[in-house]
Every structure is written in structure tokens, then in C-alpha cells.
Amino acid sequence: MTYYLGIDAGGSHCRARLVRSDGVVIGTGQGGAANARIGLDVLYDRLRDVCDQAVAQAGLGTDEVATIRAGMGIAGISRPGVRDALEGFAFPFASVAYETDAFIANLGAHGGRDGAILILGTGSIAQVRAKGRDFTIGGYGFPISDEGSGAALGLSAMRHALRALDGRTQATPLSRAVTQRFDHDTARAIAWMDAASPKDYGSFAPLVMDHAEADDAIARSIVEDAVQHIERFIETIFERGAERCALLGGLAPRMQPWLRARTVASLSPAAGDALDGALFLAGYRANGR
Template identity: 45%
Template structure:
């Protein structure tokens, strides 16, 4: 049997096909797939990523029916989202669905005890210790998702507008953010009216790039994000997690900024979220 893993996140959707021996046959990628955009659009992104993976593996779409699939979807905890997604994906006969945070956690520790803080478009902290599980955060932007790409992007936009109003000193970062809108405040307001977590998170790489160039405003934003992530990691350690893995697109930028007391307990992830999705697929087929 072949196994399919899907990581449907707020910024990208990735798919991987591998055989029973663990050899990767093909991978693919598509656009955002957070459950908040609706089951139909998530299904479109999932199928686009799967078709790319199928093409890389030299397989046609009919092969999906015979695969054991594991899928981690951002925001899948929303009421009815899991059932709606299953209905929107009739091509799959063997499908196990979890959150994107859960597959990242399983991939990071290979099923063993440990804690994981995921920092991508959103953020969430998960731990497994002696069969017990703990989850912290992940309730959605802007109320939750501390230290995430969306939170960093929001802070960058706020700083840019405060600099425009003369409340704080301008910096290369604030000027760069406003330059994206041609300096037109009406365009900024229109963007703010429609922007969600994905759109704000798209500003996070800009913050990281300016911080690397020594921009103090950008560095303060990342320091705040790292402090928030450190609080999540500390809560997992206090709960009993022996180690904590920091995963997600912002992990490389935030890990060096964590307190030394937290860094002492950091462990590199064993594998990526797609590996965790494959674990889910294997578990799902074993319970059918």
C-alpha cells in the first residue's frame, strides 16, 4: 500500500507520497488551506498539491482511492469543518484527519514523549507525556496565535502606522511596509479591512529580513514574538515534557532569541509535519 501525507496550513499546502518501506515517491505544493476559507477551497488546494505529488510519482489521480491518507489541516477544529472536508474530498477512501499542529508534533518526536511549539502562520503548543496530551493556544488570530507569523505581521503594520503618525521613530521596516501600498493610506485601510491571518503572516519575512540587517524596530518585534513562544515552551516543560521542539517557518528566526533557560531544553525535530501526516495515515489504516 502507498501512503499519502498532507500538511494543509495557513500559507501553503504540501503533499507527500511514500511506499510501505518509507521511500518518498513524490511531493507537491499548492496555496493556503486553512479551514477558515471553507471546505471547497481547502479541497481545491489539497487536490492541487496531491496532483503535483502524483505527477512527480508517475501516478494518476485514480491511485488516491487505494492510498492510506493522513491530513493535518489548520483550523480543522472549527465546528463541522472535519465533516465538510471529508465530503469535499470524495477521491479518498482511507482518510484520517487531524490538525496541522498535531501532525507537526507527531513528526517532531516520532510518537515519543515531548513538547512541540509550532510557529507558522499561527501558533500552538502541544505535548505528549506518558499517554497524556496537552494543548495550549491555537484558538485563532488575532485573539490567540502568540509569536506567530500573523502576530509578527500585525505588529509590523501597527509599527508602520504609528511611525507614519509620528508616535514612534520611523525605520527601514516601517517605510518598507508602507511602500507596499505606495504610501497610500486609503490602500492600507482597504487591505486591513480584508486581511486575515494569512495576509498578515505574509509580512513576517519582511520583519525577519530587516532584523537581520540590524533594524531595531524589527528586532523588537521578533524579541516580543520569541518571548511569547518562550512562555508556551515553558508551560510545556512545567507540565512534564522532557524536551521541546520548535517547528514551523519562523523557528529558525525565533529559536536564537529564546532565553538560555529554554534553549537548554530545545530538541531538533526528528522529521517534518508531512512525516507526522504519514504516521497519521498508518495509524488510520490500522484501525479500519
Template identity: 50%
Template sequence: MSAPAKEPDGRTLYLGVDGGGTGCRARIETADGRVLGRGVAGPAATRFGIDKCWQAIETAWRGAMAEAGLSEADLGRVRAGIGVAGIAREGARAALEAIPHPFASISFASDAIIACLGAHNGADGGIVIVGTGSCGIARIAGTDIKVGGYGFPISDEGSGAYLGLRAVRMAMLAYDGRLDATALLEEVLKRFDHQPQNAVAWMDRATATDYATFAPMVVRHADQGDPAARRLMQEAAGKIEGICRALLDKGAPRLALVGGLGSVMEGWLPPDLRRRLGAQAGDAMDGAVILAGRAPVDRPA
């Protein structure tokens, strides 16, 4: 196996880190976008504590450095851009910025902001994240704009968790005879052995992620024409539409849907809004290296 291609000494390198709640990824690139090395680590969200967050970030970037064949002596020519889930938590950004680092420069942002930067290759634009939760993010003339995303169940409209909560709620209505039973609602009830008390016990400890496990069930039944499932998808799409239009009203020149349910939800949006949506130019890792200061580059299709 050949040795990694090492960039000549003195040339600036760019480190991007995507620190999420399920894992952390790092990538080192040259100014022209050539990837030299990658690294991974465990969760890096601030909810796990700043020390654990930084430990995951450091593990990931050190892995990328090692794969690139770079040493400690090279760190001084690395500019770092780090996206972190939960950086908006009180005191989190200040705590991260206070940690000593070996880089030429370091910039922090939320994981959503680096996803937005990557989606539009550093240009102005917005994204609507549709996954377990939902959130609208835009960067316009250097200003960050957020719509929604304040956490389930008070926010995250149109998300997987939103679909799951409403599916369980409708199933309870069907159990009472207050709503016509459908194949979807029967499958939800079967999950609880058709016993409402089991649903109540589950609810007491259920998280947004638990509710979101019902989302694929809703999508599947909607595709099969189930009226309850289609109603839920239409309601969720209405919420996502509201987030999209809010970003457009605030000046976002272009939008992209991202997240596990993004492509599914796009098909339920009105035609005029679908025409305003575009494909992602890149992902959060691309956004992180742009945050670090690397100029946008065109990736091969």
C-alpha cells in the first residue's frame, strides 16, 4: 500500500469536523479540495459535556491527520472549521472557544450551519432539515437565520417524531371508536398489543427518536393509499412548507431539503415550492471546510 500523499510544508491545509449526536467525522483537505485524510470518533454533541465533546473532536481530527501522514509539526498550518450539535446551549460556544488548540485558526458553528454551507457550496441559501426533528436554517450575507427546531414536542413540526406522535394519537382515537380504523392505525395498535395502558407506559419514557420509529410505517402506508397515513403526511408537509416559506420570506435565495425524510417530504409539497428547491451541492463535511476558510470548489458530479 502506498504512503499517503503529503502536502508540501508551508501550504495551508483545511480541517473540517462534523460533531453530531451519533458520531463525529473529520476531514483534511488542500486548498483545491483534495482530501488527504479522514477520521471518525464517537458522539460529539455538547449535551454529553464539553470535555467529552472535545475529546471526540480531537480523536476524529487526529485520525484524519494520521491518515494524511501529517505530524504535530503540521498543525500550525491547519485552519479548522468545526460544526457541533448543541453549540447553542448556554455557555457551550464560549467553553469550546476557550479550549487551547494547535491550529492556525479555528471557527465553530452549529452542525446545521455547516450543513447549510455545504448544501450551497458556501453561497447564500437555506436548508430545511427533515429527520427525527425538523429545523430551517439559512445563511444570508453572513447572517444566520433559524426557523423552528426548538425541540420535540414543542417544535420540530413535520418531522419523524411529529409523524410518530400523531400516528400514536390517532391510533388511540381509533381504539376508542372515535376515528375509523385503518391499516396504519391497526399496525400502531399492534405495536402496543392493542392495549392503551401499554402505550401509556411507553409514552412515559419515550424520546423523540422513539416516536420517529413510527415514521417509516406512516410513509409506507401513505404510499399504499391508507387515508390516515395520507392525512398525516399532508399535515406534516404543511408544516415543512411553512418552514420553507418562512426562510424564503426572510430572503433565502435558494433552498434544499436534507435529512432522512427530506426526499420523501418533497413529493408532498406544493408544485410551486418544489420548483424553488434544489439539490445539495455538498454535505456537512464540505460546509465544515468552507467554515475553516477553504474557498468553495466544484466537486465532480
């Protein structure tokens, strides 16, 4: 019996799924953020932790662990030097293959076939597999990139809210809800911004969507601007040769109703998730395919 281990290591969580060669899931694991930005030592510890959880749940012995073929999708491994460092990580497995988290998400969404995904979460990025090539579109990092993402919505909400406090624009329920977090104090808002991460800005995204759906003028303008970026993302994905595209990420379900009907009609449902893609990367093929 051969065993396959898939790891999805992203900016907010790290998940593991361990299966037998017949596809039966025998172990899982879950932990915190596990991207390259947290430091290589911490990243290794997080990866080992979720691996150990899955192996312990499965009850595998040392000899069985040595047959595991692992596939790991890790956010941020395209940064200079990270892939080389990963090759030095010690795992007691038969093999370990590494790719980005977007790469395994695309593999999972289309079962390894040609296709693309647009991920709308805290950030945004498109991953494409077309005619033997794998490449990304966007995803350069906040605030330069990540158009249409939760962080971008939050940044726009902060800008509008501070202008409303100044009196440069008309205050709305959204602007008041944002500045309420800082007791409507501009200095406190600026102090927060000095240390705010993309995830912090992304925490405002549900608030923006709630108010947009309630017809708040500022919220609607923010979402409509984001939609233009998302529409252009999807157009570019098909222009670059993708046969199909799936919309993924925590923000996707709330954004999809704002897209044009013809754009929604061009999208395909995802066949699987990122852990399915990680298992595919490891070498697992359902039904022997």
C-alpha cells in the first residue's frame, strides 16, 4: 500500500489530508498560517505539525510513513531562495513535491487538466494551465496588486471613511461603521494603518459587502470598482488561452452576484479543492488515472 499526503499551506491556515492508494482518507491535520513570510523555521514547524497530526490519526508505523508521497502547496514559495530552502526540509517520506498554493488549487479545481482559477480572498491571483504552460496573472502583493480582493475593499473603505470624517465626501452608514472602530478619531485610524496587514484590511470586506447589498452609495461604488477589475481578470484568463475558469476564495460567493450574467455563464464549477490538487501533485490519481 502506498500513501499520499496533501498539504495546503496558506496565509491564514495550513491543512493536511492523508489518503491510501484506494482514495480512502485516513488522516487530517490543521494549523495556523504557513506561508514563506512567517520565516522558514516556523514554516517547517507548521508543516511538520500538520503532517504529524495526519499520520497519528491514521495510526501509521515508521515503515508505512516511509512510503508516503507528499505534495505541498505553499504560499510565497516563489520568493527568491525559498524553493532551495524547502529542499533542505527533512520529512520522513518517500518523496515531497512543492508548488505554490495557487498551483495546487488550480490542479484541484480541474483535476489536473487545462483550466484556470481566479482566487478572491484576502488577496487575488489567477493561476492558469493552458497548452502545456502554467503561469499566474496578478498576485504581486498588497497594495500594488490584489485587485478585487478583500484587502482592496478594506483599503478603499478606509480611504472613503477618512474623507467623510474630513468632510470631503458625504458620510454614509458604511463610512460611519468603519470609523466607529476608531471612535471616529482620525489619529487612531492612522495609528492602526501604520501597522495594518492585508488581513486587517480584509476584515472590513464583509462590512463593505453588507452595506453594498443595502444600497449604501460608497459601498456600492467600492464593489462596482472591484467588479471591473474582476471582470478584466476573467477576460484576460480566457484571452491567455484558458479553456475554463473557476472562481474561488472566501470573497467569491459574495462577488459573483455583482458580475455580468455573461461573465457568470463563462465560469465553471470547481471539481475539487486545493487538497485534491496537492494529492494530485504528490502523484495520487483517482481510479488509477
